[in-house]
Amino acid sequence: MPEVFVVPTLAVVGLGYVGLPIAVEAHRAGFSVRGYDTSQAVVDGLRAGRSHVGDISDDDVAALLAAGFAPSTDETVLDGADVVTVCVATPLTVQGVPDLGDVRTAARTVGRHLSRGSLVVLESTTYPGTTDGVFAPIIADVSGLKPGVDFHVAFSPERIDTGNPAYNLRNTPKVVGGLTEACSVVATEFYRRLCDEVVVATSSREAEMSKLIENTYRFVNIALVNEFATAASALGVDLWNAIGCAASKPFGFQAFYPGPGLGGHCIPSDPVYLAYQSRSVGRPLQLVEMARTVNDGMPAHVVARARQILHEAGRTTEGASVLLAGVSYKRDSADVTITPAEPIARLLRAAGATVCYSDPQVPAWSVDGEPVAYEPDLGGAAGRADLTILLQDHSGFDLDALPSQARLLLDTRGRLRHAHVPTLW
Ligand SMILES: NC(=O)c1ccc[n+]([C@@H]2O[C@H](COP(=O)([O-])OP(=O)(O)OC[C@H]3O[C@@H](n4cnc5c(N)ncnc54)[C@H](O)[C@@H]3O)[C@@H](O)[C@H]2O)c1
Numbered sequence: 001m002p003e004v005f006v007v008p009t010l011a012v013v014g015l016g017y018v019g020l021p022i023a024v025e026a027h028r029a030g031f032s033v034r035g036y037d038t039s040q041a042v043v044d045g046l047r048a049g050r051s052h053v054g055d056i057s058d059d060d061v062a063a064l065l066a067a068g069f070a071p072s073t074d075e076t077v078l079d080g081a082d083v084v085t086v087c088v089a090t091p092l093t094v095q096g097v098p099d100l101g102d103v104r105t106a107a108r109t110v111g112r113h114l115s116r117g118s119l120v121v122l123e124s125t126t127y128p129g130t131t132d133g134v135f136a137p138i139i140a141d142v143s144g145l146k147p148g149v150d151f152h153v154a155f156s157p158e159r160i161d162t163g164n165p166a167y168n169l170r171n172t173p174k175v176v177g178g179l180t181e182a183c184s185v186v187a188t189e190f191y192r193r194l195c196d197e198v199v200v201a202t203s204s205r206e207a208e209m210s211k212l213i214e215n216t217y218r219f220v221n222i223a224l225v226n227e228f229a230t231a232a233s234a235l236g237v238d239l240w241n242a243i244g245c246a247a248s249k250p251f252g253f254q255a256f257y258p259g260p261g262l263g264g265h266c267i268p269s270d271p272v273y274l275a276y277q278s279r280s281v282g283r284p285l286q287l288v289e290m291a292r293t294v295n296d297g298m299p300a301h302v303v304a305r306a307r308q309i310l311h312e313a314g315r316t317t318e319g320a321s322v323l324l325a326g327v328s329y330k331r332d333s334a335d336v337t338i339t340p341a342e343p344i345a346r347l348l349r350a351a352g353a354t355v356c357y358s359d360p361q362v363p364a365w366s367v368d369g370e371p372v373a374y375e376p377d378l379g380g381a382a383g384r385a386d387l388t389i390l391l392q393d394h395s396g397f398d399l400d401a402l403p404s405q406a407r408l409l410l411d412t413r414g415r416l417r418h419a420h421v422p423t424l425w
Contacts, residue, residue, distance in 0.1 A: 008032055011081035013106050015042055015071055017265060018123055018158045019087035020053045022194070024060045025169045027067055029193040035071035036078060036109070046071040054162045054333065078113035083121070083190050086110065086135075087158070090124045091269060098127065098273045100134060107135050111142025119152040119186050121176075122204075125211050125270050127277035131155040131204035132179055148180040154187035155204040157211030163333050173197040177207030215270040216288055221256040222267070223291035226298055229258040233425040240414040258424055260391050260412040261298035261340025263329025268295070268338050299343035301424070302389065302412055307351065309408055309422055310387055318352030323385035325378055325402070326392025327359045334361040341391050342367050356381065360396035382406035390416065 010026045012019045015037040023033045037043050045052055047070070051061045070077070078084060088102035103124055110120055122135050131154070136147040147153045156176045161167055174195040178184030184200055191198045201207040225243065232239035239258065247255040262268040275288045307317045327341035328334055336342070345355045345367045356373040357365060358381050365372050375381030379401055382388040388406040393399060393413045403409060403419040411421045 009034065009081050010083045010085065011036060011078045013037075013078070013084060013086045013110065014088035014102070014124075015046060016087065016089065017053050017162060018160055019085070020046075020051070020056050020061075021160055021169050022085055022087065022123070022158075023064060023069065024056055025194045027064050027069065031083075031193075033064065033067070033069050034077045034081060035069060036073070036075055037071060038073060038105075040073055043071045043073050054335065055160075055168070075109050075113060078110065080115055081113075081118060082115070083119045084110050084114075085121045085123055085156075087123045089265075090126050090273070092272055096272065098276050100126065100130065103130065103135060104138060107138035108142050111139040114139060114143040114145055114151055116145060116150050117152075119154065119183075119190060121154045121156050121187055121190070123156055123158045125157060125215070125266060125273070126208060127212065127273040128205040128208045129277065130208060131177075136179060148178075148183055152178065152180075152183040152186045153204070154178040154183050155207045156187060156191060157207060159211075159214075162335065163330065169194060171196050173199050175199045175201055175207050175210050177201035177204040179204055209274075212270055212274040215266050216274055218256070219262070219267055219271040219295065220287060220291045221254070222259070222262065223294040225256045225258045227294050229424050238417065240417065257414065259298070259340075260302045260344065260389075260424075262295050263337065263339040263341075264335070265337055299340045300347060302340075302344050302391075302410070303347040303351065305422070305424060306348065306387055306389060306410055309410055313386075313408055315386055316352075317348070319354075320352075320386040321354045321356065321384070322348050323375060323381050323388040323406075324355060324357040324372075325359075325382070325388055325390045325397065326394050327357050327365055327372075328361050328392055328394075331392060332361065332395055336362060336365060341365075344389070344391065345372060356385065358382075359392070360394055378402070379405040382409070 010031045011034040012023045013036050015035045023035055027033045049058055049062050051058050086106045088106045091099050093099045122131050136153045140147050145151050159172050174191045176187045176191055176198055178187050188198050188200055229239050243255050271288050275285045278285045310317055310320055324341055328336050329339040348355050356375050358375040358378040382405045387408040389410045393415045399415055403421050409421050411423050414423055417423050
């Protein structure tokens with residue numbers, strides 16, 4: 001068992017939704033924190049004291065800056081760090097497959113500034129085998145140091161749930177898996193300072209897989225209720241009520257609800273990482289791939305439903321004005337990352353509709369580089385639009401009033417079905 005060293009200096013690579021909260025929590029835990037990001041805009045904003053991350057306040061950033069945190073696009077800030085956490089994005093390419101470009105670039109950067117004896121942790125969500133098969137070898141190649149011998153390497157998935165008032169980095173158990181047992185020990189020691197509970201996996205692959213299990217579980221269950229919804233009206237069932245009844249079971253069931261499509265940083269892409277890697281090793285995950293087909297088809301389904309409602313009212317989609325109510329991917333959030341509102345707006349435009357939107361959280365929004373007209377007053381705009389589509393039930397919306405204000409209304413969240421508003425099916 002190696003000696004567990006004291007870790008006074010942390011360098012965070014990638015200061016986004018995951019990296020910035022780690023920087024803040026590490027500062028609170030007594031670390032000297034440095035930050036490196038390739039985006040000048042991110043660095044300039046933080047240097048000016050502005051947080052771009054929902055759960056981190058400007059006051060949190062001010063406290064970091066006051067303690068000497070100097071976010072930078074200069075990679076030499078990594079020099080001499082005891083711990084480096086890599087928190088860069090792991091999106092999909094336009095072809096819909098994993099894009100590890102930022103992880104590879106960050107690994108090369110870390111390799112150029114690595115200190116012997118330090119700990120490097122990958123926090124970006126990815127498929128099993130990335131840390132030991134991609135990340136660590138690049139760092140080793142660039143630095144000339146041997147992982148697990150000259151420096152420690154681990155994977156620790158982030159579970160941050162922006163906007164969740166109950167759970168944060170500190171009180172959410174943190175899974176850690178090292179390349180070697182010694183790597184796990186050192187990584188566990190580091191995270192014990194930031195989190196109340198650390199759960200130790202037996203390998204980095206196990207830790208990588210644990211994150212994908214969590215999010216694939218959500219992905220598949222959302223697909224399941226989306227598919228149920230296609231059958232519900234033919235079966236003469238109000239699916240939302242039926243799910244509510246099922247959820248009264250105090251064990252063995254967790255409720256998921258249908259909607260207009262997946263969004264956000266994790267759920268739409270993480271299961272694709274797992275399915276991609278499984279397929280590449282000759283073990284395709286048919287259930288996951290089928291769930292992807294169902295979930296990816298939801299925006300087109302919403303638009304087909306919109307066309308149907310317009311048609312039944314004697315209107316064509318071409319030339320119609322359509323108001324999207326709520327465009328962020330999450331309720332009461334300003335985040336439009338991979339929001340299903342985007343393909344819905346694109347498909348409506350392609351069908352000849354004029355699209356506008358109302359969202360108290362999102363004052364400006366573009367699709368394919370073309371701004372979408374903003375309507376600050378939902379009720380007034382719903383009275384002018386040929387059709388209003390409720391995509392996100394923000395608490396700032398007066399939903400009780402909407403059915404009488406809108407000329408035509410489609411509710412993708414099941415919130416207005418008791419007012420006999422058409423739903424997904
Ligand atoms: N956002 C979430 O809620 C969440 C939750 C759990 C896990 N994750 C995962 O965490 C990872 C990071 O997600 P995020 O939401 O924080 O992404 P993000 O886009 O908010 O932040 C990533 C940051 O990394 C910077 N960056 C890109 N390449 C870089 C490089 N080579 N060197 C330094 N900086 C670089 C970008 O400029 C950006 O500021 C992803 O794998 C994501 O799937 C995200």
